[in-house]
Amino acid sequence: MAENLQRQIYLLDPGRLSQETIAVTFAKTSRSPLSFREIAEGLTDEKSAEFHEKWVVGYGHASVAEHAVLHIAFENVSRLAIECIESNRLASYTEKSTRYQKWAPGEYYVPQEVLGEVYEATYCQCCDHLFQAYQNSIEPVREKVCERHPRREGESDVGWDNHIRSKCVDACRFLLPSAALANVGMTVNARALEWAICKMLTHPLTEVREIGLTVKEVAQREVPTLIKYADRVPYLSMTEDGLAVFADALGAEGSDETLRLVAYDPDAELRVIAAALYAHAGCSFETALSHVRTLREQQRLKLVETLLGKLGRYDVPLRDLEHAVYTFDAQVDQGAYFELKRHRMMTQTPQRLTADLGYAVPRLIAEAGYEEAYRTAMDAAEEAYHTLAKWNPHVAAYVVPNGFNRRVLMTLNLREVFHLCELRSQPNAHFSMRRLVLRMAEIIREVHPVLTAFMRLPEGANWREVEEEHFAQV
Ligand SMILES: Cc1cc2nc3c(=O)[nH]c(=O)nc-3n(C[C@H](O)[C@H](O)[C@H](O)COP(=O)(O)OP(=O)(O)OC[C@H]3O[C@@H](n4cnc5c(N)ncnc54)[C@H](O)[C@@H]3O)c2cc1C
Numbered sequence: 461m462a463e464n465l466q467r468q469i470y471l472l473d474p475g476r477l478s479q480e481t482i483a484v485t486f487a488k489t490s491r492s493p494l495s496f497r498e499i500a501e502g503l504t505d506e507k508s509a510e511f512h513e514k515w516v517v518g519y520g521h522a523s524v525a526e527h528a529v530l531h532i533a534f535e536n537v538s539r540l541a542i543e544c545i546e547s548n549r550l551a552s553y554t555e556k557s558t559r560y561q562k563w564a565p566g567e568y569y570v571p572q573e574v575l576g577e578v579y580e581a582t583y584c585q586c587c588d589h590l591f592q593a594y595q596n597s598i599e600p601v602r603e604k605v606c607e608r609h610p611r612r613e614g615e616s617d618v619g620w621d622n623h624i625r626s627k628c629v630d631a632c633r634f635l636l637p638s639a640a641l642a643n644v645g646m647t648v649n650a651r652a653l654e655w656a657i658c659k660m661l662t663h664p665l666t667e668v669r670e671i672g673l674t675v676k677e678v679a680q681r682e683v684p685t686l687i688k689y690a691d692r693v694p695y696l697s698m699t700e701d702g703l704a705v706f707a708d709a710l711g712a713e714g715s716d717e718t719l720r721l722v723a724y725d726p727d728a729e730l731r732v733i734a735a736a737l738y739a740h741a742g743c744s745f746e747t748a749l750s751h752v753r754t755l756r757e758q759q760r761l762k763l764v765e766t767l768l769g770k771l772g773r774y775d776v777p778l779r780d781l782e783h784a785v786y787t788f789d790a791q792v793d794q795g796a797y798f799e800l801k802r803h804r805m806m807t808q809t810p811q812r813l814t815a816d817l818g819y820a821v822p823r824l825i826a827e828a829g830y831e832e833a834y835r836t837a838m839d840a841a842e843e844a845y846h847t848l849a850k851w852n853p854h855v856a857a858y859v860v861p862n863g864f865n866r867r868v869l870m871t872l873n874l875r876e877v878f879h880l881c882e883l884r885s886q887p888n889a890h891f892s893m894r895r896l897v898l899r900m901a902e903i904i905r906e907v908h909p910v911l912t913a914f915m916r917l918p919e920g921a922n923w924r925e926v927e928e929e930h931f932a933q934v
Contacts, residue, residue, distance in 0.1 A: 586844035634863030728784035795862035796892035806872035
């Protein structure tokens with residue numbers, strides 16, 4: 461075989477080539493017969509910028525920008541701001557965990573909006589109270605946890621401490637307000653980043669808009685052309701303001717039923733099975749579906765066994781499962797929502813964070829004799845929230861602790877259901893998430909028992925038991 465026809469696989473070196481040059485190198489393969497190395501050798505940063513101005517910005521060939529990737533470090537940003545930072549599906553994140561780390565008094569954000577206002581004292585007193593209550597809760601809760609989980613034979617100091625600490629802060633974190641500061645690392649391509657910056661620059665909170673400006677500034681050093689035009693998007697702000705006016709008539713409404721399946725297709729299992737067959741047949745989808753409908757139950761089960769029966773522990777089910785889609789209306793504590801939002805594959809429509817839907821009380825807090833102090837802090841936060849919300853509901857959300865309930869509408873496909881429920885039902889997952897996903901699995905199993913029988917959930921796990929064991933109040 462001629463040398464130029466030999467297979468070659470190699471990395472373009474980001475230490476030698478700028479991100480914009482790497483993106484152009486890949487883009488040019490569309491029309492150039494040269495190798496990537498040869499294309500890259502012919503480029504300079506200036507030539508790359510010109511290319512992007514012409515093709516990405518001028519002609520809208522925006523996918524080229526996906527080949528430029530940035531790693532952005534955010535430090536000391538509020539958890540409320542992180543909601544916007546992490547609202548992008550096509551990006552990757554790792555953040556400071558409320559499950560493995562503790563927050564010290566004063567580690568919270570004071571927004572520009574409140575500085576010098578009559579509400580500044582209300583805001584700071586509320587956050588100080590919550591942080592103090594959080595701090596004070598750790599020791600009694602820890603004693604209770606140690607009593608229940610004595611050190612296992614041979615367990616090291618570090619191992620035992622880790623084991624105890626996460627159980628302890630899993631309960632205490634309900635007191636932390638969303639003003640709590642955290643660090644987050646984000647890996648993102650320039651195309652997704654441009655829209656992420658647009659969203660930040662249009663956000664109602666000053667903190668997020670400031671973060672957006674800084675991200676734009678630091679990212680421009682690496683990809684000067686690709687995010688140059690990121691700006692406020694009036695469509696976003698005007699639409700949200702307009703919708704809020706219409707929604708005003710509806711008010712806030714809590715629910716005893718914290719998870720409701722509000723939309724699904726009863727035939728979805730058949731459609732998934734038909735789609736799986738379709739891939740290997742030569743017929744139309746309608747023919748495949750009619751065929752599946754005519755199968756006897758035993759034959760259909762055999763087919764499903766073929767589709768899902770060989771799943772290994774770490775295998776991902778075939779994409780055909782994505783043809784079954786479910787919409788849930790959920791009410792979860794803010795701590796759980798913060799974890800749930802990281803599941804990027806599903807579509808989520810959260811309501812604003814408020815103190816209108818009541819709060820949960822972890823059983824451990826009650827059993828540690830800390831319930832009264834907990835309720836005093838949570839009630840004070842609720843009062844502070846309402847005082848602040850009359851003035852600025854966006855800023856008021858900063859004082860709402862993790863224990864308060866929040867509503868979120870979720871639409872997800874069966875493949876994501878498998879992933880979410882399997883991952884978050886494990887014994888090491890937070891109990892708020894385990895309760896949510898085990899209930900979700902139970903509800904979906906009722907409507908679609910055949911495919912969901914293959915979900916790899918922990919033996920005997922049950923959301924009612926999780927709720928009973930971990931919540932004194934939901
Ligand atoms: C025990 C535990 C501890 C955790 N600790 C922390 C922590 O300390 N800090 C923290 O920030 N997070 C933590 N997380 C959250 C975790 O890192 C994930 O962000 C979260 O669970 C969402 O999972 P996911 O990315 O698999 O799900 P989804 O976003 O729902 O994605 C579903 C699947 O799609 C694929 N996928 C989606 N996006 C990509 C992508 N960009 N590249 C490649 N594949 C992709 C993957 O197969 C993924 O499993 C923890 C999670 C668990 C279960």
